[in-house]
Structure formats: C-alpha cells, structure tokens
Amino acid sequence: MKLKDIAEAAGVSTATVSRVLNGKVNVRPEVREKVLEVVARTNYKPDRAAQRLRSRKSTYIGLIVADIQSPFFASVARAVEDVAQKNNYNVILCNTDENHDKERMYLEMMQNENAAGVILAPTLRLSENFALTKSYSLPIVVIDRQVQGHSVDMVLIDNRQAALELTRHILSQGYKRIAALFGNNSATGQQRQSGFKEALHEAEIPENDILIKNLPAKEHAAHKAVSELLELPDPPDAVITSNGLLGAGAFRAIRDKELAVPEKVAFASFDESAWTEMTRPAITVVEQPTYAIGQTACEMLIKRIIDPKRPIRKVVLDSKLIIRQSCGAGAV
Secondary structure (H helix, E strand, C coil), X not given: CCHHHHHHHHCCCHHHHHHHHCCCCCCCHHHHHHHHHHHHHHCCCCCHHHHHHHHCCCCEEEEEECCCCCHHHHHHHHHHHHHHHHCCCEEEEEECCCCHHHHHHHHHHHHHCCCCEEEECCCHHHHHCHHHHHHCCCCEEEECCCCCCCCCEEEEECHHHHHHHHHHHHHHCCCCCXXXXXXXXXXXXXXXXXXXXXXXXXXXXXXXXXXXXXXXXXXXXXXXHHHHHCCCCCCCCEEEECCHHHHHHHHHHHHHCCCCCCCCCEEEEECXXXXXXXXXXXXXXXXXXXXXXXXXXXXXXXXXXXXXXXXXXXXXXXXXXXXXXXXXXXXX
C-alpha cells in the first residue's frame, strides 16, 4: 500500500498523511485520528528508502574491506557495527577480495543508494590513485592502507615500523635465512615488506628474492608457497607472514611437513587470533589494535557526516609485538 492509498481511504490529501506520519502538529485531532486508524487497519509501513532519497539523509554506512574472513577485518567490522548502532546507523558490509573492479562497483552502489558515508580499506590501485574517489560525493574514512597526497581521514598503524621490530626480534634469536610472505594487492603489504628489508639491511643480510613472496592474502596461497620453500635444498630457518590469513596457511604448511617449531623453523606473523595463542608453541605476533581501528574510524566518519568541513585527521594507533616461543624466546 502506498501513501496515496492511505490518503484516499482517510479522505485527505497525501500531504496531510505525510504530516501525520512525521508527527507534525498542524493537523486537526479528528483528522489525525482518522489517518492513524487507516494506518493501523492496513498495517501500512512507510517506504524508508524513498524517505531517505527525498530528505537526502541516510542511516546507512558502508564498510568496504578486502576479506571479512581475515581476523583483522572481522574485529574491525565488529567495532564499526557497535559504534554505528549506538549512533542509529546501520552497516552494509562489502568484500572486495582486493579487486579494484569490485571496489569501484561497491563505491558506486554506496553513491547510488545514498549512503551516509563509507569506511574503506582501499585496494592497492585505489591507494595509488585515490583521486578516483573524487567522483563520489561520499564522506570517506580510510583504514589500514595509507594513501599519499590526498586530504582524507585515515586510521592506520605504522606498518613499516611494526615489521621492522618483528624482523629485528627474529634476527636477534639467531635466525638469518628468513622467508617472508606479503599480500600483493595492498599498500600494507608493501609497507611491511619495506620494514622487513630495512631490518635485513641493518643486520647486513642480503635480500633473497627466492625467500620473499608477494601473493594473494589467502590461506591456500600461503600454504603452497611455504610448502615449496621448505622443499628447497637450503630451506628457510624462519618464516614471517604479513597478515592472519597468510599466517594460518603458512603455519599449516609447516605442520604438514612435521617440522618442529622453533627448532627446525621459527615462525611469526601479524594479527593476533585465538589459534596463535592456543597452539603449542604459541605464536609470536604483531597484535594490531583492530577494535580501536574500527571504533575510531566509525566515530570519525559520523563526525565527518555531521560536519563535512571539519579538519582532516590522520590517526596512527600503536601495534604491539607479543613475543612467544615460536621464535625461540618468550613464554608459552
């Protein structure tokens, strides 16, 4: 049933019905009562989408990430939803799979559906050419992947520094032939690779292209890559992965080879999750403030929606190196 049907049944204009439904006071009591009686009898439900388009107001926020299966993005999404709900917003979740075409499709969808704003973990292509977003009149907050040279709110960690500290720790334990896996479609992977290489340079250990793998951030890709690395005539004595999905696949490959950790091969990763703490030996990780990233990003977006002219902010949150026995040091 449409608004005009309510108006016809009540014998009033559609404008009068609209005033009643919106709580306006300039309606006679007997007319209001008649309209509400028809609404109750017909179980009429207002078309909220049409109302948003007419008012140019929306209660929807888009969250566009690489892969919700990643423990990192799952925790971020939890925080975004918590903050959004407290502020009377709903969240639409989209996975890009690091595919720029899917990313563009979702941004266009958010624009067409008149979303209030978007929290975005951009693909590598968009990170390098963020000017592409200027065609969308959407408030945007970027998370996880830094974009250069553009005025946009961002919530990040220092990826280079985090990888530098992790690699320094592994080197300090005496490991020298370190394999490292990085996501190949994000600026985050590039920044973490930069920190890894800097630590090698400090220790005067030459980079080894055989041991550095840039690949899709998927468990199966990491499992295959590490399985092959461990079959080399001179295999790595340590493995680092730059995110949780790569970490799960890499560690499974080590287990499949029945290699003792850390005696035969050390292991460390980004992203704390239940399995990294519960397995034996427990895994050395860089713990990212995932909930704080999502919480801060959503709060910043809501402020941007309310006040589009507020100053641009870049928030860099601290990560934490948790040292455990998978690298030959620390408590289980």
